[in-house]
Amino acid sequence: MSHTPTPTPHPAGTSRAAQKEQSRRALLDAALLLLDHQNLSSLGVREVTRAAGLSPAGFYRHFRDLDELGVTLVTESLGSLHLMIEKVLAEQGEPERLIERTVAVIARHVREHRAHIRFLARERHGGVQPVRAAIAAEFAAFTEQTAAALSLQEESADWSAADLSMLAALYVEHLVGTAAAFLEAPAGSRAAEQRIAARARDQLRLISIGRRHWTSAKG
Amino acid sequence: MSHTPTPTPHPAGTSRAAQKEQSRRALLDAALLLLDHQNLSSLGVREVTRAAGLSPAGFYRHFRDLDELGVTLVTESLGSLHLMIEKVLAEQGEPERLIERTVAVIARHVREHRAHIRFLARERHGGVQPVRAAIAAEFAAFTEQTAAALSLQEESADWSAADLSMLAALYVEHLVGTAAAFLEAPAGSRAAEQRIAARARDQLRLISIGRRHWTSAKG
DNA sequence: AAAGTCAGCAAACAGCTGTTTACTGAATGA
DNA sequence: TCATTCAGTAAACAGCTGTTTGCTGACTTT
Incomplete structure (x- = not known):
């Protein structure tokens, strides 16, 4: 009753x-x-x-806390990012074409996983410690993975492990920064997207030129 | 009563x-x-x-809202950063020494303005739109300022405005990334700080090598 | 000395919060 | 068929929230 x-x-x-x-x-x-x-x-x-x-x-x-839900979201978001990075690293061909493909893949990924990427950008330095830690750990893994992929290329035949890691970190940071820049772009403006893409490509070009002429410190 | x-x-x-x-x-x-x-x-x-x-x-x-307080904090935080960047850009001398000074200045600034810098890193992509906008606007100004300073150096005699801006953006993003990395360092660990500083210097070296050998796209 | 300004206060408002409780009833396994 | 499991519920808990109100009394101006 x-x-x-x-x-x-x-x-x-x-x-x-x-x-x-x-x-x-x-x-x-x-x-x-x-x-x-x-x-x-x-x-x-x-x-x-x-x-x-x-x-x-x-x-x-389903969850003990909101933090636990947050960590789950991190895992999911990074899962798809992981696939994307593998895709980028697997690319082959002349550097110029490779740079072009890389930036295109990033742009596409941001378009198709906007919410996930924004979440990562927002919480990477956010106020929830376990989430921050989860993101940082995974980013470190990306850097290592990238370093490993770089070491297989002939351009880095005589590179030390430390230098490779340094370069990989630069690439990963650039990737993250570029993704964040795509996010800020007034959602849907192809013009803005293309400006960002063009700049990202130039920056990658400059970095790969530096890479080509690099000679380790204690020379 | x-x-x-x-x-x-x-x-x-x-x-x-x-x-x-x-x-x-x-x-x-x-x-x-x-x-x-x-x-x-x-x-x-x-x-x-x-x-x-x-x-x-x-x-x-004192404030209409917390957002207003937030924007005030942004202004204060960026004020000190502005001074720091001017200090970096005013430096002169051979590139190697310049890189060393730059990283040292960043490290010092983070040590002395920890709270401000963490606030900026946290809210740069945070959930409060007016604060995000205020930070983005100021970062864009930094980039322009940096581009102007670069254009005065002889290394960039034949650089186009667009290329200078691209390079300046790369420098500013690297600066921000380095500052964030210092923040993550287990507060006070000189060892961690020095590892981060060494990596940042190498990355700046690589970028400046790229800069030296740069030739604009449509060649 | 009198009048005005205004930073800070206590109190009250309705409305929200996280979390626990004891419950229900459909899907499951014996 | 009957017992068990367990995802989801409504209700209640104490405690918090932003914001407005009317007031006070020290500073400031006249």
Whole structure:
């Protein structure tokens, strides 16, 4: 008499695990959407569950905290980035063509994963320590991966490991900076995008010229 | 009878304007302190006034919102950075010595203005639009300023304006990245600081080699 | 000396927050 | 078929939030 019981909370007929996964995704997607205009440290449990269509208590069936949800988002965001970087590193051909492809891949990735990339840029130096740590760890791994790929190229035959790592860090930082620049571009303005791309290509050209003429310090 | 009146709220004897400024500073300093572990978008009025030793209502005698306070912090933080960049650009001498000085100046600045720099790094891509815009505008000005300084050097005699701007952007981004790297260093670890400094110097060397051998695109 | 300014206050407002509780009922496994 | 599991719920908890109000009393001007 006091409360009406709740009728079928899910489109019945699906497996239980699939139902749960669906809710989990709803939470992650809702959070990512809210994080477009907001910082992770100011996100609220109720806010997320409201946007995802769950009751507040439901949140705790999936995550201990918002930090945990944040770390999950980091993992997802970096997963796709990882694939992109592998794609870039696998490219072959003359340097000029390679630079062109690299920047195009970055631009495309930002266009197709805007929310993820913005999240990474925003939380890389954000106020939530575990999230910052997760991002930093993964970026370090990218740098190592890049260094390994560079060491296989003939241009770096006589490079020391330290120098390769230094160069890889420069490339990764440039990649991140370029992605962030694409983000700032007034969403959809091809003109702005092309200006950013042109500049990024020139910067990569300059760096690869430096690379070609590099001679390690203690000469 | 109902409420006891408040006794002298300030160390009497000071001018009114000075008293007000003192409270304003207390607010800004308290905010900056809180922003060490937090994002601007999650900062609260009550939180700041509590830390500054004011009543909540007192906040509104100084700022309309927290966004306004944020923009003020941006202005202050970038003011000191501006001075630093001028210092770097004014340096003269052989490239190697110049690079060394540049990195040293950055390291020193981060050490002495930790809170300001962390704030800038954190809010550059943060969730508060007006603050983001203020930072972006000032960074663009830095780039222009750097381009102007570069154009005065003999190494860039035959450089186009666009190429100079591209190079300046690369330098500024590298500067910002280096400052952020110093921030991550386990506060006080000279070893970590020196590793970062060494890498930054090598990267600057590589860039300046690229600069020396640069020939514009449409050749 | 009298009048005016205004920084700071306490109190009250409605509305929000994270988290826990005891419950329900569909999907699952015996 | 019956017992178990467990994702999701509504309700309640104490505690927090931004902002407005009317007031006070020290400084400042006249």
